[in-house]
Amino acid sequence: MTYAAHSKPPKTGLAAYFVIPLLMDAAVAISALTVNLYAQDLGASKLQLGLLGTAWAVPYAFTSPFAGRWADRYNRTILIWAGLWLAALSHSASGLSTRPQHLIAAAPFGGLGGALFWPTFETLLHSKEPEETKARIGAFNVGWTIGIMGGTAAAGYFYHLAGPRATFFTIALIVALTGCYVLTRADWRLKLDGTEHHLEPSQNSTKVAPARKAGYLRLAWVANFGMWFAGSATNTIFPKLARSLGIPDGPIGLLSSLIMVAQMSMFIMLSRSSRWHYRLAPLLAAQAAAVLGVLVIGIGRAPLAFALGMLLLGISRGKTYSASLFYGLDAETSKGGNTGIHESIVGAAYIFGPFTAGISAEKISLRAPFFLTAAVVSSAIMLQIWIWSRIHPHSPSELQQASK
Known part of the structure; x- marks a missing residue:
């Protein structure tokens, strides 16, 4: 796999591959429980609670297979940025909601944002240097796992102390600022030649x-x-x-x-x-x-x-x-x-x-x-x-x- 650009992209540290997945999945985890609790407080029925998860998952499931292909053809920074800002829009809309139906309507934007973000971001983990690839994957996996664990554990307390609106607006701001950071990564704008971006298994097959x-x-x-x-x-x-x-x-x-x-x-x-x-x-x-x-x-x-x-x-x-x-x-x-x-x-x-x-x-x-x-x-x-x-x-x- 070779870079489409003539110049070699600058080698960067691993912090971004750890911090960005951590922030994204922490936001998702906090939002998931906050949406559930807030929907209950707004009088949501049990069926509406089920629809909240489905409304997020449908666009995610249908868009994800295409996002990896788009990353081959278009500016990956823009795709990641679009995913982050769609997620921020979903969180903000949830914070403005006054009825369970509003929360259900906001959920698809979060699913679409996740579908654009995750497959595209994962293409960044691949490097021509195997050790660099291994290090990036390690940072990525630890980051998203800690994000979900920490976000889920803190969500209930955050909801109780800050309330639903402050919780939604806070995570929307964090995700939006992450999107601003992504725009500064010039090396992430490069498109990769070829269509195969998935890691090969170990040589010891x-x-x-x-x-x-x-x-x-x-x-x-x-x-x-x-x-x-x-x-x-x-x-x-x-x-x-x-x-x-x-x-x-x-x-x-x-x-x-x-x-x-x-x-x-x-x-x-x-x-x-x-x-x-x-x-x-x-x-x-x-x-x-x-x-x-x-x-x-x-x-x-x-x-x-x-x-x-x-x-x-x-x-x-x-x-x-x-x-x-x-x-x-x-x-x-x-x-x-x-x-x-x-x-x-x-x-x-x-x-x-x-x-x-x-x-x-x-x-x-x-x-x-x-x-x-x-x-x-x-x-x-x-x-x-x-x-x-x-x-x-x-x-x-x-x-x-x-x-x-």
């Missing part, structure tokens, strides 16, 4: 038959959809359930953040081992833990039970997300296409998870979404077992190895 690789990739896609469905549904309804039990807003945010704590811990563990590669049992065990987790939340009444459920959800999502991404990059062909499907699956889960959670909470009860989620994840497990039965080796020794 796994010695697995292509057909088996493709099969495990399908397993991971199904598993990842189920887990992001579970996470988005839980994030949508849990604040309402917790409030109904008298839990203050601050602890609600802390409990919600435990998903990310467990997920990050799982990311770190999986990055240090390859024993889980192309093994069915760890993937199914993680999802079984998620089923247990959502059931614990669904029947729980104490913060300790909710904390346990959130931790189990985070552990499972860390496993399925890592599997989906790794198997996509380790495939023999269409690595970029696999990564695009990987992101689309996450977006689709954020469409259907909040929507179905809102409907089931509205029509049945506040606890119904968690039992529905357990059924969805259980169905995903059964589908994976069926897929595996079509691709697994037939000799006893190979069968035993595949299922370990």
Whole structure:
């Protein structure tokens, strides 16, 4: 991959690759809980709470596949800037809202902004120098993870102390100022030659038959959809359930953040081992833990039970997300296409998870979404077992190895 410009772009530090994702995801995390709590205070129905997440996810899921292609053709700085300012517009509009319908109308601008920002920003992580690429990715992953964790944990307290309007306007200002900073990065304006911007897997490629690789990739896609469905549904309804039990807003945010704590811990563990590669049992065990987790939340009444459920959800999502991404990059062909499907699956889960959670909470009860989620994840497990039965080796020794 070579730069389209004749001059080599200046080598910059890693701070921007850490700080910008941190600020963006902190803003998203604070906004997500603030929107939920504010919508409740404005008298939103359970169905409207579900629509809030869906209204954000639809434009994100449909626009993201195109944003990476646009980054090849157009000024990446402008695309990132447009994404940031659309997000700032969404936050500002939420701060001016006086009805739940206003919050729902503002949400698509945030989803569109995220779709323009994230795929374009991720193209900046690639460098001709492998060590530089590795350093950028490390800074990026740590940044967005801390942003979500910190933002989710602080959101409830921020909402209680500052109120919804001040919270929305503050994060809108932070995002807008970040957009101003992006405009100063002349090196980010360069377009890259070629169309393939996804990282190649390690040269120490796994010695697995292509057909088996493709099969495990399908397993991971199904598993990842189920887990992001579970996470988005839980994030949508849990604040309402917790409030109904008298839990203050601050602890609600802390409990919600435990998903990310467990997920990050799982990311770190999986990055240090390859024993889980192309093994069915760890993937199914993680999802079984998620089923247990959502059931614990669904029947729980104490913060300790909710904390346990959130931790189990985070552990499972860390496993399925890592599997989906790794198997996509380790495939023999269409690595970029696999990564695009990987992101689309996450977006689709954020469409259907909040929507179905809102409907089931509205029509049945506040606890119904968690039992529905357990059924969805259980169905995903059964589908994976069926897929595996079509691709697994037939000799006893190979069968035993595949299922370990």
